[in-house]
Amino acid sequence: xxxxxxQLASPKNFYQFAGxxxxxxxxxxxxxxxxxxxxxxxxxxxxxQQGETVRIMYLHVPMAIMSMAAxxxxxxxxxxxxxxxxxxxxxxxxxxxxxxxxxxxxxLVTGALWGKPMWGTWWQWDARLxxxxxxxxxxxxxxxxxxxxxxxxxxxxxCALLALVGVVNxxxxxxxxxWWHTLHQGPTISRLNPTIDASLMGPLYLMILAHWMIFMxxxxxxxxxxxxxxxxxxxxxxxxx
Amino acid sequence: xxxxxxxxxxxxxxxxxxxxxxxxxHFSEVVQPxxxxxxxxxxxxxxxxxxxxxxxxxxxxxxxxxALFASSSVLDKMFREDFxxxxxxxxxxSPTPLPLLVIAKCLAHxxxxxxxxxxxxxxxxxxxxxxxxxVPLLVLSLLVGTPTISFVGAVGVGLTVGLRRxxxxxxxxxxxxxxPVLIFATGAVQAASQGAHAYGHLLILLSMLVLATxxxxxxxxxxxxxxxxxx
Amino acid sequence: MELNSIFQCQKxxxxxxxxxxxDNLSFDCTPGSLTQITGANGSGKTTLMxxxxxxxxxxxxxxxxxxxxxxxxxxxxxQDLLFLGHSSxxxxxxxxxxxxxxxxxxxxxxxxKATIGSVLQLVGLGGFESNLARTLxxxxxxxxxxxxxxxxxxxxxxxxxxxxxxxxxxxxxVKDKVMxxxxxxxxxxxxxxxxxxxxxxxxxxx
Numbered sequence: 001x002x003x004x005x006x007q008l009a010s011p012k013n014f015y016q017f018a019g020x021x022x023x024x025x026x027x028x029x030x031x032x033x034x035x036x037x038x039x040x041x042x043x044x045x046x047x048x049q050q051g052e053t054v055r056i057m058y059l060h061v062p063m064a065i066m067s068m069a070a071x072x073x074x075x076x077x078x079x080x081x082x083x084x085x086x087x088x089x090x091x092x093x094x095x096x097x098x099x100x101x102x103x104x105x106x107x108l109v110t111g112a113l114w115g116k117p118m119w120g121t122w123w124q125w126d127a128r129l130x131x132x133x134x135x136x137x138x139x140x141x142x143x144x145x146x147x148x149x150x151x152x153x154x155x156x157x158x159c160a161l162l163a164l165v166g167v168v169n170x171x172x173x174x175x176x177x178x179w180w181h182t183l184h185q186g187p188t189i190s191r192l193n194p195t196i197d198a199s200l201m202g203p204l205y206l207m208i209l210a211h212w213m214i215f216m217x218x219x220x221x222x223x224x225x226x227x228x229x230x231x232x233x234x235x236x237x238x239x240x241x
Numbered sequence: 242x243x244x245x246x247x248x249x250x251x252x253x254x255x256x257x258x259x260x261x262x263x264x265x266x267h268f269s270e271v272v273q274p275x276x277x278x279x280x281x282x283x284x285x286x287x288x289x290x291x292x293x294x295x296x297x298x299x300x301x302x303x304x305x306x307x308a309l310f311a312s313s314s315v316l317d318k319m320f321r322e323d324f325x326x327x328x329x330x331x332x333x334x335s336p337t338p339l340p341l342l343v344i345a346k347c348l349a350h351x352x353x354x355x356x357x358x359x360x361x362x363x364x365x366x367x368x369x370x371x372x373x374x375x376v377p378l379l380v381l382s383l384l385v386g387t388p389t390i391s392f393v394g395a396v397g398v399g400l401t402v403g404l405r406r407x408x409x410x411x412x413x414x415x416x417x418x419x420x421p422v423l424i425f426a427t428g429a430v431q432a433a434s435q436g437a438h439a440y441g442h443l444l445i446l447l448s449m450l451v452l453a454t455x456x457x458x459x460x461x462x463x464x465x466x467x468x469x470x471x472x
Numbered sequence: 473m474e475l476n477s478i479f480q481c482q483k484x485x486x487x488x489x490x491x492x493x494x495d496n497l498s499f500d501c502t503p504g505s506l507t508q509i510t511g512a513n514g515s516g517k518t519t520l521m522x523x524x525x526x527x528x529x530x531x532x533x534x535x536x537x538x539x540x541x542x543x544x545x546x547x548x549x550x551q552d553l554l555f556l557g558h559s560s561x562x563x564x565x566x567x568x569x570x571x572x573x574x575x576x577x578x579x580x581x582x583x584x585k586a587t588i589g590s591v592l593q594l595v596g597l598g599g600f601e602s603n604l605a606r607t608l609x610x611x612x613x614x615x616x617x618x619x620x621x622x623x624x625x626x627x628x629x630x631x632x633x634x635x636x637x638x639x640x641x642x643x644x645x646v647k648d649k650v651m652x653x654x655x656x657x658x659x660x661x662x663x664x665x666x667x668x669x670x671x672x673x674x675x676x677x678x
Contacts, residue, residue, distance in 0.1 A: 144413055157467045173417070179428075
């Protein structure tokens with residue numbers, strides 16, 4: 001069973017499989033993104049409290065969801081790579097890091113942009129923004145460690161371990177930041193009602209889907225190039241290039 | 242008690258004794274993080290001004306942030322020398338389970354770098370005008386919090402010990418993981434200085450310590466085995 | 473499978489930095505046999521020795537000790553193994569005796585100070601027992617590490633370049649000790665690019 005799985009997940013098979021589904025995913029990503037943006041920015045009603053600024057939500061919320069989802073996927077792939085010694089899983093895990101860091105950075109920037117009209121300040125030590133900032137450092141640490149180790153196999157295994165340590169810590173960090181925030185919350189900030197009107201939900205869901213597709217398309221593409229680099233000495237890559 | 246267990250305990254004690262002996266022969270290395278800690282704390286009043294009331298409010302934060310930096314600055318030493326002179330191979334090739342030996346290393350590291358901070362902190366706290374009732378809590382929070390820092394740090398050291406210049410990277414890897422300790426430790430001191438109960442905070446710090454001592458030795462052991470491949 | 477062979481290396485591949493150093497290497501060792509690993513610089517001697525000792529993971533192939541893969545019984549294997557690598561692990565600010573004491577303790581063994589002292593005498597370090605390792609020469613430090621051959625009980629010895637930085641009398645000393653270990657049905661795997669001065673039961677040239 002395991003041998004079959006290993007065969008299926010060999011770099012060569014994954015390269016071909018990714019090559020087959022990659023155009024479709026990319027097509028879906030562009031399609032849902034265009035449709036979601038037009039719907040969200042032009043055809044959805046403004047919020048009764050926040051007005052037009054609520055539209056930042058259509059970027060901010062999917063980005064925030066994906067910043068965490070990318071870490072989970074990275075940790076999951078890392079665990080598979082460590083336990084079953086699957087090269088492909090390590091490569092997929094590695095591919096999640098740059099786009100995950102990018103999602104996190106954009107979440108922070110859009111959060112700041114949204115914060116200015118809402119809170120009257122660019123940065124607020126809000127629990128979620130602070131957690132997101134720490135998440136960015138976890139991503140950067142992962143990327144830094146990968147680049148510091150010269151031997152690819154060692155780098156992959158060390159980073160996989162780091163991703164697992166990170167994933168155990170994220171809930172603890174998140175919980176403690178939440179707790180810290182409730183303790184220190186200043187009296188001047190008025191929290192807006194977090195419930196979202198149903199008319200805004202349609203484009204939001206569509207945008208979340210679009211971001212998942214972007215993520216998948218990126219990971220597939222990045223993994224394909226990484227596989228070619230890793231397997232450059234094998235016969236099948238030589239005959240391909 | 243089986244022969245195996247007795248052997249393991251003997252290795253554990255021998256490693257702990259060896260590291261303490263080494264520390265006693267390099268006493269200046271034990272004093273350095275203390276000086277670092279003291280100086281970092283001293284710089285804050287010079288930076289924010291001598292306002293006693295302001296210092297009292299931020300004292301807990303200053304002391305804990307300085308303690309985090311002081312322990313991070315010497316974290317790298319935990320396995321660096323062993324890696325470079327080959328002594329790490331004796332740990333990796335020992336019949337004693339590696340996580341147990343990692344615990345001995347962490348314990349030795351804490352006794353020589355974390356524990357001294359606990360003793361000097363009350364004095365620095367008073368310099369920062371920390372209220373008298375908060376001092377015992379400061380000591381307790383450091384006593385429970387600093388071992389967690391050594392244990393969590395061991396994983397980062399294990400991952401970076403094979404790198405020529407891993408120092409800055411190590412700090413980048415471990416500081417985000419210290420956030421929960423920082424929050425609850427300073428929370429405890431602040432609660433005490435406002436006259437509130439701080440048992441809750443201490444219990445959470447304690448549970449973090451328990452979690453760290455049970456999980457991180459395994460992670461650090463795997464990290465060391467991965468790093469050993471680089472040699 | 474030959475009945476006597478208690479250490480086996482089956483179809484081992486050794487890679488380093490994306491370079492295949494050894495492909496499909498197989499050999500068996502019986503008790504009382506000496507296996508010599510030879511090869512030019514960069515041929516992968518040290519990498520192979522570290523893999524055999526269990527310091528590097530085996531990705532392709534199998535290394536077994538008494539019929540069981542070493543990664544499935546790491547602690548048993550390491551109980552029986554004495555490994556001497558390039559760097560000897562000597563702590564410069566500890567004395568010779570203190571160094572040997574912690575090394576033995578980590579191997580799960582112990583010897584009295586008198587025994588350690590007499591072995592130090594034997595390896596030519598009489599009078600240096602309480603000297604800090606910092607004050608010793610490179611050859612003398614190597615001799616401290618080599619004293620483990622006399623102090624430590626182990627069935628299999630993996631010695632990576634044991635003759636590095638020791639003089640002729642030291643080489644003879646180690647050679648005699650290796651012969652003695654073999655005569656007690658011990659097993660030795662040794663890499664060297666010096667002449668061996670004894671007959672190996674098998675030579676593996678990388």
